[in-house]
Amino acid sequence: MRLIFGLVLLAGLGLAGFAVYLAKGTFGQSAAEASALRDEVVALRGRMSTMAPVFVAGRDLAYGDRLTEDDVRVILWPEEEIPGDAFRIVDGENDLFAGEDRRTVLFAMVEGEPMLPAKLTAPGEDAGLVARLTPGHRAFAIPVDAASGVSGFLRPGDRVDVYWSGSVNGETESGASGDVTRLIESNVLIVAVDQDDGADRTSARLARTVTVEALPRTVAALTQAQATGRLTLSLVGIYDDTVAERIEIDQQELLDIREVREVARPARAQVCTIRTRRGGSTVEVPVACPE
Structure with missing residues (x-):
């Protein structure tokens, strides 16, 4: 009886130790995940400090559309990833809607695409063919x-x-x-x-x-x-x-046609003869040709 009691006690202690081991591993993993999440938040805050406001298409825009304030929206974009010539807000001012004249879409744009000068006309210009020709x-x-x-x-x-x-x-x-x-x-x-x-x-x-x-x-x-x-x-x-x-x-x-050239044949030697009558017949006698 004591033997059985001892075995049960050992089994209970083993299960308790295994449970403690699992709990320790779980808590350790959770702590590691929490640390990684904390690092991501810190990195995100660092990136947020270098974000800048950029104009993007608020809807899909087609060639010839006249651009208005309702067609665009402003989002924060990572400073290092902003195209150099993209329209953006600097010190509360922008060049996209400067003045009363509006720009026209030269190339189709999808929603969320940054506004670039190459895809828009100058203020007040039409999107005709002359606006798309390369200078010269x-x-x-x-x-x-x-x-x-x-x-x-x-x-x-x-x-x-x-x-x-x-x-x-x-x-x-x-x-x-x-x-x-x-x-x-x-x-x-x-x-x-x-x-x-x-x-x-x-x-x-x-x-x-x-x-x-x-x-x-x-x-x-x-x-x-x-x-x-x-x-x-x-x-x-x-x-x-x-x-x-x-x-x-x-x-x-x-058609891989090759020109066939005739091979010149050697000229035949000139033979000069005279006819003479011998007896009752006429014969040709070779003589020297005149030069």
């Missing part, structure tokens, strides 16, 4: 159809390569002749499709004209190309940053 560049319209216009998948903001197809007189520098196709301009920016200069369109639409942005010299080259041949556009991938090399192909290269 011109707008040039290229007629297209379903084939030359990439089946209607072109939209403003895309970039294309421009190919010219036509006939040449003589040979080009690369030796091409006859009907030739050449890459004349690469990575050209599209600023409008037909009369639409916004990039919010998501579905394909067959266009009649595509307006591109180009330097004046490029405009002259495209004008000459239109007058002497046919232009075809090739869509460039959004992440494609390769530099296209000069490409020129004629019919001979396309």
Whole structure:
């Protein structure tokens, strides 16, 4: 009986010790979690001290929207992560709504996106095509159809390569002749499709004209190309940053046609003869040819 009592006592002591061990581990883990949480709060307070008020879109904004105070809101943004040219409040003043003239949205923005000067016009300006042209560049319209216009998948903001197809007189520098196709301009920016200069369109639409942005010299080259041949556009991938090399192909290269040259045959030696009558027949007698 005493043996059984001793075993029960030992078992009770063991369970009690195990319970104390578990409680100690739990309390230790809770203390560690509390310490980590306290460190996060301290770090957050440190970041909050470097926050600055920034203007962001209060709703989704589309191209051409006239910006008002109801379209934006002010949030606190980490100082080190604010884009350098973002509109913000400094000493209670801001440049976004300075004066009575309002800005117009040039590029679509989603709710919560910082307000950047590149996506808005200057105060009082319209969001027309002229507001989107890069300084020094011109707008040039290229007629297209379903084939030359990439089946209607072109939209403003895309970039294309421009190919010219036509006939040449003589040979080009690369030796091409006859009907030739050449890459004349690469990575050209599209600023409008037909009369639409916004990039919010998501579905394909067959266009009649595509307006591109180009330097004046490029405009002259495209004008000459239109007058002497046919232009075809090739869509460039959004992440494609390769530099296209000069490409020129004629019919001979396309079909791997090789020019066959006739081999000159050696000239036959000249033989001079005279006819003479011998007996009752006429025979030819070889003689020296006159020089």
